[in-house]
Each structure stands twice: as C-alpha cells, then as structure tokens.
Amino acid sequence: MDNFSQELTSIWSFRDRGDWNNHKGDYPGNCSPRVIRNLLLKYTKENDTVLDQFLGSGTTAIEVLLLNRKIIGIDINKKALDISNCRIKDLNGNKILKVGNAEKLEISNETVNFICTHPPYLDIIKYSKDIEGDLSLLNKVDFYTAIKNVANECYRVLKFKSKCAIIIGDVRKKGYIEPLGFNVMNIFLSTGFLLKEIIIKEQHNCKSTDKWKEIAKQKNFLLIQHEYIFVFEKNYFK
Numbered sequence: 001m002d003n004f005s006q007e008l009t010s011i012w013s014f015r016d017r018g019d020w021n022n023h024k025g026d027y028p029g030n031c032s033p034r035v036i037r038n039l040l041l042k043y044t045k046e047n048d049t050v051l052d053q054f055l056g057s058g059t060t061a062i063e064v065l066l067l068n069r070k071i072i073g074i075d076i077n078k079k080a081l082d083i084s085n086c087r088i089k090d091l092n093g094n095k096i097l098k099v100g101n102a103e104k105l106e107i108s109n110e111t112v113n114f115i116c117t118h119p120p121y122l123d124i125i126k127y128s129k130d131i132e133g134d135l136s137l138l139n140k141v142d143f144y145t146a147i148k149n150v151a152n153e154c155y156r157v158l159k160f161k162s163k164c165a166i167i168i169g170d171v172r173k174k175g176y177i178e179p180l181g182f183n184v185m186n187i188f189l190s191t192g193f194l195l196k197e198i199i200i201k202e203q204h205n206c207k208s209t210d211k212w213k214e215i216a217k218q219k220n221f222l223l224i225q226h227e228y229i230f231v232f233e234k235n236y237f238k
Helices: 033-043 059-066 078-088 140-157 180-191 209-219
Strands: 011-013 049-052 070-075 095-099 112-117 158-168 171-173 176-178 194-202 226-233
Touching: 011 033, 033 059, 033 112, 033 158, 033 226, 049 059, 059 070, 059 078, 059 095, 070 078, 078 095, 112 140, 140 158, 140 180, 158 180, 180 194, 180 226
Parallel strands: 011 194, 049 070, 049 112, 070 095, 112 158
Antiparallel strands: 158 226, 171 176, 194 226
C-alpha cells in the first residue's frame, strides 16, 4: 500500500485510517489497519501464529494473512465472524476463524507467538443484545472480572518471551473519567506480564465527534481523543 511507514516513537497518529485490500471502517469501534500492521511488523515474523480473540470485522486477520502469518481469529458474535470470513475469503494462508469465548480459549498452552486484540470499552458500544459472554453487556465489576480471565488466558496460550498487544481506551461516565486503559493494564501486570511499551494513539475520524463537541462545551469537559496500545511480554513461567 502507498504511504505506509513503520512508527518509531510512542505516539501514533493516523489521519488516514487505511483502506487497502478489504479493510473498511464500517464496523463499530474497529481499529486502523495501520496500527495492526505496525505491531505485526515489529513483533512477529513470517509463519508466526497470531491470535485475536476479539476479532470483530477481521482487521487483524486481513493484516496477518497479507504479511504471511497464521491467524487464529475468535469472536463471541457469529455475525462478526461472518463479516470477517467474507473479508478474508480471497486471501491465502493458514486461517482459523471460529466462535469462541475470550475468557476460556480452546487453544493449547504456549502455542501462540503474538496476541493483537481490541476488547470492548466497557459498554460504550454494545456488540450484541443478549449473547452470553459478550463483555460489552457487562457492568463494570463483571467487566473487570472478565478481563482478568482474558489476561490469564492470554498468558497461558502465549509462548515464552512472546508479546501481547492490547488496544484500549478510557471512557467517561457521569462526567468523570473511568481509567479503563490503566485498569486493564494493571490487570494484565497482575497476571504476570511485563510491560514492554505504552503507545498513545490519537483518534481521528470518529463518527460521533461532532455530537460530543457540543456536549463537551455545554458541560465543560475535554473530549477523549486518545487510546492506549499496551504491549506486554510473557517473560517467565508461573
């Protein structure tokens, strides 16, 4: 693709989210393929196995296959898997896409080279109406409990010294910041991971920005315009 370059600092900002191959920005909360490509090029090599257990519309799967890696893509929502399968159907490579629960992965211990995933931001976007195991339907306490389970599963399936990248942002509740990013970071650290990088990603092209600008002016708060990419490393065995 044109005008792609690897990032060299801890601040990432992509005004052009990237629309090569079958990438589209039409799925709620989906991530820029520029983010995924940067992470894959930095932390993986050809034929590595990459896991995304919150696959959504398949951004990670597309990039993994384009870069000649192997993808295990999991989502609790079959509709998301249908979209992902459609978008990768013309791509060759080793691909396993299946419905599953990120809290209890059906994957053997220490078989994954890299995890790259983008979990829900609490209930800001609800990805289903009633699917059991959908984290976006949980209250705050249950959400953090589920994330602890997700972190334990990430640790279990990763190979020694392999990396896990989590893309997450903060949310505002009743006028106050819920530091979702740092709370998730601390949960992963408590699981045994070491923190390799904290990357700040500037948000662009959010469909709801104009609406929230007016609300922010009226209620005197700042718009959240950043997300975090935490890169963890499994550096010792429990």
